[in-house]
Amino acid sequence: MTVNQSQFTRALLNPEAAVPDGLINPGGTPATKRFNVYRNNVAVSLSNALAEAFPVVQKLVGTEFFTAMAGVFLRQHPPESPLIALYGQAMEGFLRGFGPAQSIPYLPDIARLELALRQSYHAADTAPADVTVLQNMAPDALMQARLTLAPAVQLIGSDWPIHSIYIANTQANAPKPQMQAQDVLITRPEFDPLLHLLPAGGHGFISALASGAPFGAAIEATQTDDFDLTTTLGLLISGNAITSID
Amino acid sequence: MLDTQTALPTSLPNGVGVGYKPQHFNDILNTPGPVDWLEIHAENYMGDGGRPLAQLRHLAERFPISVHGVGLSIGAEGPLDPDHLARLKHLVGWLNPASFSEHLAWSTHDSAFLNDLLPLPYTQDTLTRVADHISQVQDVVGRQMLLENPSTYLEFAESDMSETDFLREVARRSGCGLLLDINNVFVSATNQQTDARSYLADYPLEAVGEIHLGGHDEDTDEAGAPLLIDSHGAAVVDPVWTLYAETIARSGPRPTLIEWDTDVPEWPVLAAEATRAAALLAPVPA
Structure with a gap:
């Protein structure tokens, strides 16, 4: 039973998906909770990166809302490069289409502002x-x-x-x-x-x-x-x- | 005979380093304590400019720097990202660090960077791919690299070789050196219910150019078995210090790093960990 990285990634980003067969505990049983360590690492590290990147967006919507929203965002828009300091370029557009955030119509512009501050910080x-x-x-x-x-x-x-x-x-x-x-x-x-x-x-x-x-x-x-x-x-x-x- | 395999691909001093965190910038310059060198995560210094690069240039005037990549995805089934390789070449080119290292893991799939060090099955296919990728990295960057053993939480049923055999063969084929993370050895052995001491007895110590020490979190799996998480967010535990002392007694002194990446403590706490490592390292005969 082999597990390729497409199967691994799909299960990693979908908490509802079954753990691929062939990932096992020491006794050979399916490694459900152990696989969840990787799921958790990915979701928490990216969610934390977004919270660090968009502190005012987080303040405006509250931590609980932000964490749930980040969970949706990171699955739709995983980073496209390992430069995590610049992660979240799709946030403005995401927020414009994210139903639960429509009651704060200026949120996308605040996200754009916070991204611009980071881009400025790292500019030449x-x-x-x-x-x-x-x-x-x-x-x-x-x-x-x-x-x-x-x-x-x-x-x-x-x-x-x-x-x-x-x-x-x-x-x-x-x-x-x-x-x-x-x-x-x-x-x-x-x-x-x-x-x-x-x-x-x-x-x-x-x-x-x-x-x-x-x-x-x-x-x-x-x-x-x-x-x-x-x-x-x-x-x-x-x-x-x-x-x-x- | 400088061209034998005993010539290690690093010019780090055989002393203690710490993973550099920007909040410690002034403390490191003013009260470095036993710290002889610093390690940075490559990806944090790939911006175009600003404070991160200015701080790094300043630190590099005073300390040897180890560049430690966390985003190259050497174990990926797909090709290495040419843009990321170019960024790495640029960083290593201008900084001329004392050492460059990366992980036995993958983190990118179909252009999605997953921001974690994901595990690999230990098979001939993986071995060929990893050795080829390392050769490519070394060609592009123009120097040997060190490859770090991972913390693992699960096993692949398809694995048909041990991690130590895998690492030994990757180093032989690609000519890379090894970065031995003793906390990762302890975490993986606990999680896989194997013996860390046996792992280290079988580990190719002659290829080790650097040792990592760090902390982990403790959990349990669904059967109640211990499940250690490599968080880099705590002090090094006593069993890892013991394994470290036993290892350097066999290998001789090696550049040793204290890693603390999350819940980063005040400088004196990190410096105290470095002091503890230095006290074990200093008496070891070269």
Whole structure:
């Protein structure tokens, strides 16, 4: 009686499945409880990895709900690489379709935010550009300048107050979130990612820069007269987010 | 004759190391105690940058580093993941660690990474596959590796050779060295109701480049028989310390690691385990 790894994996990920014949106890009887050690190792280790990866999602739904949800997620979306620190890229999409979580409509965006924080944490190191160049440029030259952003920069637009929700669930005495759309920027000045609430037009501006638009075109891309260039640029500069100016 | 099988594929010092945990970064630099070297899990240092890699670069200036992979899935029926091999080659390339090791286990199937060290039947088919995979790894990474014996919870009815014969033959065919995890020996022997001392008597100690010591949890199976779980979440138990002392008395001193990966304690607790290992290791004549 042989057991191949397809049979082993199927039984491993399905707690209802029978233990494959040919896996035995010392006396030769079927190794049911012993096989469950492997089932448990897989489910608990991946569930713990998800809890570590999405602490605010877990806080919003509660530990019991999160563990049950993680059990469904890890069977539908087992990791596709051994880099467990980046596990959970499918979480946002999973949550959009996960019935029991529909009462918290902003949950998928919070999952996206938490994934972005981790991606920023592990992104490549880069040296910031000398931003005094921007101050000394002639206006025409400035409008034509192309800015390269650090790989640790992440941008998330949302119809929900995701910045306020994140802060309210990670900091003591934070104000209660008010219903509004919020866009956030993540920078990593050195090793710790920082979360910033973007002012009006900030998302459009940075998103245009990231796709290679020159400075002037990125301002136009905001499509708003209220665009707060000073604050947006200040966040990029203080976050060491600009790595070259060409 | 440097090219004989007695030349071990590691340049770790014959002292005590610990599995590195980021929460111990400052303690290790300030009060390393008896710790001579550090082991990292390869997969935790395969990101593009940030603090993990910066910490590792800093530690590597001071300590010899052992890179211990947990995700290569050497026992998989399918081919090794070329992307993961490339990541490993990159890490070993820039870090130039004192040692590289992996497990006799599988963890990936049809591109799903299952995050556990899953067991293998000990047969000629498995032997051929594992030896071929190890040869491939050693070719790509450009150095010999050490292969670690697993903790096992069950047996395959189809197995037709002992784990020690299996390891000896894999090492002979692939030229790899061995990483002897004495806690795994104790866990497997208890679970399989065999004798750990007999296992060690039959183990090819001449190929051992590193020894692991760690803790386990205790449970029972449906018949009430002891079922030990390799949790790496507790102190090393006395019977494992005894087996360790007996083993190094036979093998001579070997680089020895304390592993503590879950419920990681404060640094003084881990350092005390390292001190206990150092006290057993130091008097052993080379």
